[in-house]
Amino acid sequence: MTRIRRGYVARRRRTKIRLFASTFRGTHSRLTRTTIQQKIRALVSAHRDRGRQKRSFRRLWITRINAAIREMGVSYIYSISINDLYKRQLLLNRKILAQIAISNTNCLYMISNKIIK
Amino acid sequence: MATFTTVSFFSTPTTTASLTSNFKNQSFFVSKTNKPTFFSPISLTCSPLLQKSSYVSKFSETEALPVIESQPDSELTQVAEFTDVETPKPEQIFAVVMIGGRQYIVFPGRFLTTQRLKGANVNDKIILNKVLLIGTKTTTYIGQPVVTNAAVHAVVEDQGLNPKVIVYKYKKKKNYRRNIGHRQPNTRIRITGITGYQDFPAVTLDSLKH
Numbered sequence: 210m211t212r213i214r215r216g217y218v219a220r221r222r223r224t225k226i227r228l229f230a231s232t233f234r235g236t237h238s239r240l241t242r243t244t245i246q247q248k249i250r251a252l253v254s255a256h257r258d259r260g261r262q263k264r265s266f267r268r269l270w271i272t273r274i275n276a277a278i279r280e281m282g283v284s285y286i287y288s289i290s291i292n293d294l295y296k297r298q299l300l301l302n303r304k305i306l307a308q309i310a311i312s313n314t315n316c317l318y319m320i321s322n323k324i325i326k
Numbered sequence: 327m328a329t330f331t332t333v334s335f336f337s338t339p340t341t342t343a344s345l346t347s348n349f350k351n352q353s354f355f356v357s358k359t360n361k362p363t364f365f366s367p368i369s370l371t372c373s374p375l376l377q378k379s380s381y382v383s384k385f386s387e388t389e390a391l392p393v394i395e396s397q398p399d400s401e402l403t404q405v406a407e408f409t410d411v412e413t414p415k416p417e418q419i420f421a422v423v424m425i426g427g428r429q430y431i432v433f434p435g436r437f438l439t440t441q442r443l444k445g446a447n448v449n450d451k452i453i454l455n456k457v458l459l460i461g462t463k464t465t466t467y468i469g470q471p472v473v474t475n476a477a478v479h480a481v482v483e484d485q486g487l488n489p490k491v492i493v494y495k496y497k498k499k500k501n502y503r504r505n506i507g508h509r510q511p512n513t514r515i516r517i518t519g520i521t522g523y524q525d526f527p528a529v530t531l532d533s534l535k536h
Binding site for chain 1: 424
């Protein structure tokens with residue numbers, strides 16, 4: 210067999226990985242083998258956390274709605290308010306309610322008055 | 327009874343309200359995902375989180391005009407009059423609309439990125455019928471579940487793809503790795519107006535005080 214040099218094949222592959230991990234801390238952005246491992250872990254975390262993101266935002270919205278409702282004094286309890294929301298056939302979701310709660314409290318007050326009747 | 331203040335809900339788009347884009351939306355909602363511009367960075371939407379408004383303020387254009395030369399007084403008065411004339415008060419109305427299974431808060435004049443609307447071409451006029459809530463500074467129209475006969479008019483601006491998301495699957499010690507890229511198709515629509523809500527029973531703060 211003739212002699213074949215490997216050339217720049219491996220280097221090209223590794224530069225892409227190094228670019229991805231260029232902002233990582235310490236050896237995680239400097240040493241090749243560590244960088245490869247950290248890139249994999251980063252991508253896996255991102256994938257997993259995209260699912261978690263949906264959960265954590267819903268938690269945040271619920272907390273905010275709860276706080277706003279307790280402060281307003283019409284019904285005082287998140288779970289009862291959500292129950293009333295469904296009974297009255299309103300389709301607003303928690304994202305919108307949380308946004309209204311922080312920016313337009315009048316509107317939320319009007320909504321909670323309407324559903325409590 | 328406590329007094330409620332409308333916080334900068336209707337501030338001009340130049341002032342940053344707590345309403346930023348659908349933060350979640352980019353990935354998702356809305357902001358994500360919003361999903362804003364209007365929405366705060368909390369809304370998913372997206373990921374696609376909330377929206378990112380591209381409302382161009384007229385202020386930047388008018389202030390560039392005055393010539394910085396002699397006769398400062400006349401120039402200043404001219405500029406003052408000009409800016410007064412240039413900004414007629416808009417209606418300051420918002421609507422909550424459901425598109426593609428997600429809800430968005432919508433203002434006339436701003437744009438919105440949603441799931442790809444099939445069969446819509448660029449510069450098509452679109453009417454969104456699923457309007458769940460309409461609010462102005464003083465009144466709200468709360469739909470049960472929908473505000474009847476209300477319509478949000480929009481124009482399709484662009485049919486594109488979301489930024490690429492790398493779906494990397496990996497199981498350790500089992501020699502299993504999958505590297506998949508994904509670009510979700512989306513549609514950008516610009517909201518032109520909100521109509522059809524006048525006949526619906528409105529709720530105002532005064533009516534509640536009784």
